[in-house]
Amino acid sequence: MSFVTPNMMPAAPEIFVFSMACAILVLDLFLSERLRAVSFWLTQATLAGAALLTLKVMTAAPVITFNGMFVADRLADFLKLGTYGITFFVFAYSRDYLRDRGMFRGEYFVLGLFGVVGTMIMASASHFLTLYLGLELLSLSLYAMIAFQRDSSVATEAAMKYFVLGAIASGMLLYGMSMLYGVTGSLEISMVSAAIGRMSPDNVILIFGLVFVISGLAFKIGAVPFHMWVPDVYHGAPTAVALFIGTAPKLAGFALFLRLLVGGLEPLAGSWQTMLVIIALLSMAIGNIVAIAQDNIKRMLAYSSISHMGFFLLGILSAGANGYGSSLFYILVYAIMSAGSFGMIILLSRAGFEAERLEDFRGLNQRSPWHAFLMMLLMLSMAGVPPTAGFYAKLLVIQSVIQADMIWLAIASVLLAVIGAYYYLRVIKLMYFDDATEQVPIRAGWDAQVLLGFNALLLIGVLPWVGTIMELCRQAIRSLS
Amino acid sequence: MEFKQLIFYFFGTVLVFAATMVITVRNPVKAALFLVLAFVSAAGLWLMLQAEFLAIALVLVYVGAVMVLFLFVVMMLDINLVRLREGFGEYLPIGGLVAVLLVAEMAIILSSDRFGPAQMPDPGALPAGHSNTRELGRQLYTVYAYPFEIAAAILLTAIVAAIALTLRRRKDTKYQNPAQQINIEPRERVRVVKMRSERKN
Numbered sequence: 001m002s003f004v005t006p007n008m009m010p011a012a013p014e015i016f017v018f019s020m021a022c023a024i025l026v027l028d029l030f031l032s033e034r035l036r037a038v039s040f041w042l043t044q045a046t047l048a049g050a051a052l053l054t055l056k057v058m059t060a061a062p063v064i065t066f067n068g069m070f071v072a073d074r075l076a077d078f079l080k081l082g083t084y085g086i087t088f089f090v091f092a093y094s095r096d097y098l099r100d101r102g103m104f105r106g107e108y109f110v111l112g113l114f115g116v117v118g119t120m121i122m123a124s125a126s127h128f129l130t131l132y133l134g135l136e137l138l139s140l141s142l143y144a145m146i147a148f149q150r151d152s153s154v155a156t157e158a159a160m161k162y163f164v165l166g167a168i169a170s171g172m173l174l175y176g177m178s179m180l181y182g183v184t185g186s187l188e189i190s191m192v193s194a195a196i197g198r199m200s201p202d203n204v205i206l207i208f209g210l211v212f213v214i215s216g217l218a219f220k221i222g223a224v225p226f227h228m229w230v231p232d233v234y235h236g237a238p239t240a241v242a243l244f245i246g247t248a249p250k251l252a253g254f255a256l257f258l259r260l261l262v263g264g265l266e267p268l269a270g271s272w273q274t275m276l277v278i279i280a281l282l283s284m285a286i287g288n289i290v291a292i293a294q295d296n297i298k299r300m301l302a303y304s305s306i307s308h309m310g311f312f313l314l315g316i317l318s319a320g321a322n323g324y325g326s327s328l329f330y331i332l333v334y335a336i337m338s339a340g341s342f343g344m345i346i347l348l349s350r351a352g353f354e355a356e357r358l359e360d361f362r363g364l365n366q367r368s369p370w371h372a373f374l375m376m377l378l379m380l381s382m383a384g385v386p387p388t389a390g391f392y393a394k395l396l397v398i399q400s401v402i403q404a405d406m407i408w409l410a411i412a413s414v415l416l417a418v419i420g421a422y423y424y425l426r427v428i429k430l431m432y433f434d435d436a437t438e439q440v441p442i443r444a445g446w447d448a449q450v451l452l453g454f455n456a457l458l459l460i461g462v463l464p465w466v467g468t469i470m471e472l473c474r475q476a477i478r479s480l481s
Numbered sequence: 482m483e484f485k486q487l488i489f490y491f492f493g494t495v496l497v498f499a500a501t502m503v504i505t506v507r508n509p510v511k512a513a514l515f516l517v518l519a520f521v522s523a524a525g526l527w528l529m530l531q532a533e534f535l536a537i538a539l540v541l542v543y544v545g546a547v548m549v550l551f552l553f554v555v556m557m558l559d560i561n562l563v564r565l566r567e568g569f570g571e572y573l574p575i576g577g578l579v580a581v582l583l584v585a586e587m588a589i590i591l592s593s594d595r596f597g598p599a600q601m602p603d604p605g606a607l608p609a610g611h612s613n614t615r616e617l618g619r620q621l622y623t624v625y626a627y628p629f630e631i632a633a634a635i636l637l638t639a640i641v642a643a644i645a646l647t648l649r650r651r652k653d654t655k656y657q658n659p660a661q662q663i664n665i666e667p668r669e670r671v672r673v674v675k676m677r678s679e680r681k682n
Contacts, residue, residue: 003623011627018634025641066627107645114638121631133631140635144642150649208590 007065010072013054013080014120020046021113028106039106040095043113044088050116051084062479068188069127074479075258076124078328078472079251083119086247086335087112092451093343094240096444100351103148103238111148112244115141119252125259128177128187132170135220138252139166142245146237158236165219165229173216179209180264189264196267207271213260214275221253223309224282231294234302239349239356242298243342246305247335253309254331257316262324263480269319276317277409283310284413288420298356300423301341304382307420308334314413315397318404325474326396332473333381333393333459340378340455344371347444347452361427363436371442372431374456381459383424384417389459392466489529496522509555517548531607534614 008015020042028039054077062073091112098104118138125131143166147159181187183205184195196206219226234242261272287307294300312334315327348355348364348371355361365372381390394417401410462469499519503512520543527536594600621629 006627022637067624069625069627105645107641110641111638111645114634114641117634127628129625129628130631133628133635137631137635137638140638140642144638144646147646150646203595204590204593205595208587 004067006067006070007063009057010059010063010065010124011070012057013050014117014124016053017046017050017113017120018117020049021110021117024106024113025110028110031106036104036106037095039109040091040104043091043109046113047084047088047091047116051081054080054084064126068190069125069130071124071126073124073476075255075328075476076120078476079123079255080120082332082335083116083123083248083251086251086339087116087244089339089343089451089455090240090244090247093243093339093346093448096448097238097240097346097349101149101238103240108145108148111141111145115145115244116248119248119255122252122259123255125255126189126263128181128189128192128260128264131189131256131259132174132177135173135252135256136170138249139170139220142241142249145241145244146233148241149238152238154236155238158233161236162229162233169216169219169226172212172219176209176212176214176216179205179212183209189259192264193266196265201268201270206268210265210268210271211275213265214272214279217253217256217260218279220256221250221309221312222306223279223313224286224306225279227283227286227306230306231299231302234305235296235299239298239342239346239354242301243339243346246301246338246342250305250309250331250335250338254312254328258324258328258477258480261316266319273317273319276313277406280310280313280317281409281412283307283313284416284420285310288416288423291420291423294423295358296356297345297358297361297427298342300358301338304420304423305334305338307416308382311394311397311413311417314401314409318397318400318406320400320404321474321477322403323397323400324477324480325470326393326400328473328476329470330393330397332469333389336455336458337378337381337390340374340452340459341382343448343452343455344375344378347371347448348442350440350443358427358430359437362430362434364431366436367439368442370453374453375431376428377456377459379424379427383421385421387460387463389462389466392463396470485529489526492522492525492529496526509560510552513548513552513555516551517544520544520548532613534617 024039024042024046027042028036031038057072058077059072060074062071064071091109095104098108115138118134118136118141121134121137122131125134143159143163146162147156149155177187180192183199183203184192186192186195199206215226219229222230233245237245261269265272284307287303287305287310291300291303291307294303308330312327312330315323315325315330317323345355348360361375364375377388381388384390384394398410398413401413496519499515499522502515503519506512506515520539524536524539524544527533527539590596
């Protein structure tokens with residue numbers, strides 16, 4: 001391979017976020033405990049700056065640089081902007097929570113920013129190597145963030161479980177990639193795709209590699225049968241970290257699926273479609289049914305995330321530009337809903353108290369009608385009740401499944417969504433129809449309050465622009481081919 | 482059988498044996514030592530593939546540094562093996578079934594013709610002055626510069642994570658502050674007490 005001096009400009013956002021993370025790391029050492037908030041505000045400023053920078057270097061045509069390892073296209077820009085926005089909300093919600101629990105340290109935000117860099121690398125990866133390294137950068141930051149409360153044995157256990165299972169999944173992914181490399185002779189995604197196009201699609205080694213790649217991917221997004229870590233990690237991790245895991249990394253999961261399966265292995269679509277049908281169906285079924293039995297809201301949201309991953313896969317498995325676009329829309333809406341729901345748990349928690357049992361939501365309407373209303377919006381959207389964005393997200397993925405001539409799958413997913421509606425509606429019932437057991441007033445910073453309100457109202461306020469956003473999603477997907 | 486093949490099978494057998502022992506042996510120190518053996522045999526295989534630099538790096542870095550540190554850690558930790566093995570029998574049937582199925586399926590595919598020696602053409606002899614190290618370095622710092630930087634970022638994350646998770650200041654430990662010790666003035670160190678001399682009687 002001949003070497004061309006790379007054009008670094010398209011990677012400016014990555015370089016900026018990483019440099020800022022390093023700067024915050026050093027600066028934080030010289031800050032006194034009283035000025036710790038400076039690290040926080042610098043982190044938020046970094047995310048805002050990265051968004052501006054991404055908009056600035058964005059081009060209509062895809063740019064490939066670093067010798068075919070890095071691609072800056074619409075999809076990458078879209079995912080990066082989504083990641084900045086959601087991470088901004090996530091950090092804003094977590095500030096008071098972290099301060100109350102002695103976790104408000106510069107390293108927390110630095111690790112968070114490293115995770116963001118990992119997501120960005122995955123979003124604009126055009127090479128198996130960069131895809132994998134971005135994934136490891138993100139995962140490593142997440143492991144450390146989960147274990148951040150070192151004296152909590154639940155958190156340490158969750159981190160350990162996630163770490164061991166994550167390592168196995170990375171091993172599977174790598175093994176699959178090595179098989180694909182062996183057959184196609186390249187690690188560059190576009191070349192892999194071209195090489196597979198020249199081969200017969202039932203080449204047994206390709207399928208062999210594909211199976212391992214899919215297992216690794218399914219683990220990373222937490223889809224059945226690789227979902228066992230999800231409830232334990234969401235439950236064990238400090239709520240602020242669960243909030244982070246449940247949002248931005250899901251966009252990274254989407255990038256992984258799209259870059260690997262669609263960008264690189266699209267000629268094998270016939271094979272991965274069947275595998276994804278099974279994974280999606282099982283995820284929707286197990287996620288929605290087991291969630292009913294949970295009395296801890298973090299665990300309930302964990303199972304709900306498993307079922308949402310099933311729905312998200314519906315769009316991918318319909319293997320068409322329309323399906324991928326609706327998957328992108330779904331994952332974006334899911335990340336927003338998830339941020340809002342965990343944000344609400346954080347808002348109701350206070351020093352020494354975690355509002356993580358369903359019981360803690362009992363009679364929320366008497367304590368604060370406004371918060372009860374926001375939570376109701378979030379739950380309705382999660383369940384997919386019509387006037388919310390969650391409904392459109394579900395509608396679009398199911399539509400794409402119907403377009404792919406899998407009517408039975410569409411019917412099954414609607415039925416499972418109805419089963420799932422039960423446990424979301426139960427939260428609403430607890431808030432509005434039960435009496436409050438305690439009357440502690442809700443106190444939280446004004447910025448978190450305002451952002452959470454905006455976050456929840458977004459799910460209903462976005463309705464007039466659903467078509468525009470969907471068109472943006474489709475544009476992002478079109479830039480891929 | 483050629484001599485080269487004999488060596489290959491020798492290293493291969495030792496590698497598989499050592500790797501199996503790593504996960505089956507009861508004593509963690511022995512497991513670590515078997516891992517050393519596995520690394521050395523893998524380095525032997527790499528040498529046969531003419532990847533001298535990687536082979537030497539594997540021995541120097543992994544066997545020489547990482548595993549020694551690892552052994553220290555294993556010896557320091559008091560690992561309770563009885564507790565680790567709790568529930569092992571309970572999960573054995575299902576875990577064993579999955580493992581056997583997985584290995585059988587992999588064996589069917591990996592032993593097919595597609596992985597036969599006929600499918601793998603001889604890469605051909607390298608020219609006399611070929612330097613493995615130089616080629617690796619050239620690739621690493623030009624074409625693969627971007628992944629190389631990301632790998633560095635991963636290492637930095639690991640350092641930050643390790644320090645953030647383990648460093649804490651304990652108030653009850655007694656320690657010396659060298660800066661304060663050095664900055665001391667002579668009169669702070671010796672206090673001259675003026676007093677009248679005492680008489681003995």
